[in-house]
Amino acid sequence: MRQPRAILVTQGLSKEFQGFRAVSAVDLSVAEGTVHALVGPNGAGKTTLFNLLTGFLKPTAGRITFDGHDITGQPPERIAGLGVARSFQVTSLFEQMTAREHVELALQSGTGLGRRFWRTDTLMRRFSGRALELLGDVGLAHLADRPAGHLPYGQKRALELALALALDPALLLLDEPTAGMGLEDIDRTVALVDQIREGRTVVMVEHNMSVVGSLADTVTVLQRGEVLVEGPYDRVKTDPRVVEAYLGA
Ligand code: ADP
Numbered sequence: 001m002r003q004p005r006a007i008l009v010t011q012g013l014s015k016e017f018q019g020f021r022a023v024s025a026v027d028l029s030v031a032e033g034t035v036h037a038l039v040g041p042n043g044a045g046k047t048t049l050f051n052l053l054t055g056f057l058k059p060t061a062g063r064i065t066f067d068g069h070d071i072t073g074q075p076p077e078r079i080a081g082l083g084v085a086r087s088f089q090v091t092s093l094f095e096q097m098t099a100r101e102h103v104e105l106a107l108q109s110g111t112g113l114g115r116r117f118w119r120t121d122t123l124m125r126r127f128s129g130r131a132l133e134l135l136g137d138v139g140l141a142h143l144a145d146r147p148a149g150h151l152p153y154g155q156k157r158a159l160e161l162a163l164a165l166a167l168d169p170a171l172l173l174l175d176e177p178t179a180g181m182g183l184e185d186i187d188r189t190v191a192l193v194d195q196i197r198e199g200r201t202v203v204m205v206e207h208n209m210s211v212v213g214s215l216a217d218t219v220t221v222l223q224r225g226e227v228l229v230e231g232p233y234d235r236v237k238t239d240p241r242v243v244e245a246y247l248g249a
Helices: 046-053 076-081 099-110 121-137 153-165 183-196 209-215 233-237 240-247
Strands: 006-017 020-031 035-039 061-066 084-087 171-175 201-205 218-223 226-231
Touching (some): 006 046, 006 201, 020 201, 020 218, 020 226, 035 046, 076 084, 084 153, 099 121, 153 171, 153 183, 183 209, 209 233, 218 240, 226 233
Parallel strands (some): 035 201, 035 218, 171 201
16 A cells, blocks of 8 residues: 655754743654644643644744645744644634634635735625535534624534634644533534545644544654654554553653
């Protein structure tokens, strides 16, 4: 079988905050079309790594390559423009704006049209139709005209996913997609991620190991900013170093 190519590669990636190494010489290789989970105890450097990959932080050392482009230290807009989208853990929705308006706005900004003066009716209708499709993909079509502030937590997270999908990213970064969810929402989110992974690559930070086990092809365990173990879930979860890190021994 042909090996899928690496779509995202980091080499010696490091980030220091006042001399403290939050991410330390991380070599990561994410195969195209796979779901790659980043796990590790609190403070392991997962969020910092995400911020480096999306351009929200500049690395102290090392290199990041996405789809053949050197994106090291590039601004978030350029990285997003190359096809990397991120779904946030902390909700960033406007309370009064409807679900559909949120997605329309994401579609407009994704095409750069948000900054232009002219927006034809035809174009706006197309955005509106596409917004409904995307809301359907995340199971929110029936709530399209509800203000985001009135959506239950699990559905707010689904809306955030639709906003990331509006950019039609080749690489989708998910920041704890099931954080704070009950069992039903977790199951729904797992099914959803399984569906939207088609045709793209997903990197996710996730604490829930059964979610990781259901979705991830490869798992990278971080500890104190360094890669502790990397491999398929079944091998990683029984690795003595991982068991020790998780039990805090
Ligand atoms: P995780 O997401 O795995 O919980 P983080 O990436 O948030 O870990 O943090 C890794 C380490 O870096 C922690 O010790 C944290 O306190 C530190 N850190 C993160 N951001 C900053 C910052 N802006 N300034 C100083 N230290 C930070």
